[in-house]
Amino acid sequence: MERGRQILFHPFRLDTGNERLWRGSQVVSLRPKSLAVLRYLAEHPGRLIARKELLNAVWLDTHVSTAALKVCIREIRGALGDNPTTPQFIETRPRQGYRFIAPITPTQLVQSAKCKVQSSQSAFRFGLDLPLAMHSAFWPVGREEELGQLQRWLEKALAGERQVVFITGEPGIGKTTVGEAFLQSLESSVQSLASENHSVPPQDFQTLDPRRQTLDANLWIARGQCLEHYGVGEAYLPVLEALGQLCRELGGERLIEILDQYAPTWLAQMPALLNAADLEALQRRIQGTTRERMLREMAEAVEALTAEKPLVLVLEDLHWSDYATLDLVSFLARRRQPARLLLIGTYRPAAVLVDGHPLQAVKPELQMHKQCEEMPLGFLTEAAVAEYLAVRFPRNHFPAELARVIHRRTDGNPLFMVNVVDYVAAQELIVEVDGWWEAKAGVEAVEGGVPESLRRMVEQQIDGLSRAEQQVLEAASVAGAEFSAAAVAAGLEEEEVQVEERCEGLARRGQFLKSSGQSDWPDGTVAGRYGFIHPLYQNVLYDRVTVGRRLQLHRRIGERQEAGYKERTGGIAAELAVHFEQGRDYRRAVQYLWQAAENALRRCAYQEAINHLTKGRALLKTLPDTLERTQQELTLQVTLGAALITTKGYAAPEVEKTYARARELCQQVGETPQLFAVLWGLWVFYFVRGELQTARELGEQLLSLAQGVQDPALLLEAHVALGPTLFCLG
Known part of the structure; x- marks a missing residue:
């Protein structure tokens, strides 16, 4: 051989x-x-x-x-x-x-990529053989130029010149497919080296940690996904997902060591990676965390990490990202220190423009300073459609007109093209005869039988499923872009095993779902984890669910996840807030919005915290006017005041308005320990504004409160407030 x-x-x-x-x-x-x-x-x-x-x-x-x-x-x-x-x-x-029957690469046999150590530059390069095999639904046909460009950017990154690249295009254009094809080529390179027992000696890398005698692999490769419904409010969601993935892989212990040394504030956001004693010690070390500290720490950790092995980080669907993630992307792009980093982000330009997303301002600023690259994806050519047909049906007698018709009907949109081919095959407009594929009734029948739009095409594919499969998919669309079969089973009130079998069957056939491993909940629930192959599928299915049933599904799924996560619900607070808000359980929605805001504040993601708290206040207005509601609003106002001070400044009018409302709520609630924080917020507002007499009155109230409870910490804060005020008054 x-x-x-x-x-x-x-x-x-x-x-x-x-x-x-x-x-x-x-x-x-x-x-x-x-x-x-x-x-x-x-x-x-x-x-x-x-x-x-x-x-x-x-x-x-x-x-x-x-x-x-x-x-x-x-x-x-x-x-x-x-x-x-x-x-x-x-x-x-x-x-x-x-x-x-599984699709393979067009050339079928691919020369394994070779890794060449270049001692003079202390770097190694990967050779790509393109195109490579992709998801069973779609080859990256017609994307050789784009994949080659990604390889050239990787070569720059391997030489120590950090690269930030945005792959852009409309839904279904193939952003994820191109990124996955590129990553798969890199992973195949690593596998080839492993299978041939190749290794790169540490002495060939000037900055390699001397404690490591061999490289476990030749690249760190990580992926993070922004999510449509709650990703915007979950600070650093795709980055933490990618880091957690790397830490759990072979060799992840080294990454945990690097995070502990250079980015402890980030390691603290992933408590599952540490035992209780180490986590407690770490939390003591990171007192006084700020947004700037978190950004600086991650930048330094990336530089330390990539001194040992290059990092390829892919962040999907940035048009759904939180503000904090974009801050980090921008910060990493602006750093001048060497880093063997290739950061690839994908997004839809139209979504960014319509929603007024901050990426609309971030990318042009980076481009102006030559700190990022953009790779817009266009529609496929007719030749690429013909290539796809040749790859998918290696032995065929298709007329040349078939590719032209499919291209004309789909405008070269890859996702639409794949679904059209699936459709004509399912309708037996193309059939296999004696091992050869051919158009059964001519090209005219194919053109006349194809639905006009991609959305209608997806609708017809859904209609072709059994009712049980449709119900599973509809409930899954409510559960999220990625979901546990246990959550879907709860929504449908069916046995988990039955639901998981249906999900698995759909994933094996490559219909709508893909397998994503398994989910393990704190209560011991273990079930299959799945995700939608494309966001469009989830959107179409979600829109099919009637309003009343959608409400019911959200509530059931939220209740099951709440029970499954027990005391660790804070880790999925943003997700639970969405389910309970959409399920019209506003009391619990407010509770989890506050927890999500607390999570954001711990990550110094103040804008995300403000968004959660603002939504929580709006939802509270729908609840009956009770003491419980008043207490909930007070908690939201106090937390919001702290976030506004950080983002707007001590003397911002919003700060006064928030704390003044909180003071009114304290009077309604009665004696409450939250009064001290409220008075302190008002004191700092008036002190910075120079309204010293009002500040003095507030300082005296703070001192009186502290003396009443004889709390040394509160006494210290009260004197810190009153002392400077009296000094300024003379």
């Missing part, structure tokens, strides 16, 4: 030279004969292979029965997680044979 040749079919890589099957960085165990059967099938994709041909190819002159072949096929399916009734990789034709 030739060494270094591989067959890629997402998410697997068959290394024929070393006779190994890989999934990510893990070797998938297969017996030699089973591996040989898989290789033969994968080397002849789309073709029906008779049993006799397979037996002759794998067992040569040895006489064996078809039972041996069936055992191999069963083992292969188990290794791939393939369901024989709804196959994703190997299709069985009764009494005929087997067909490999």
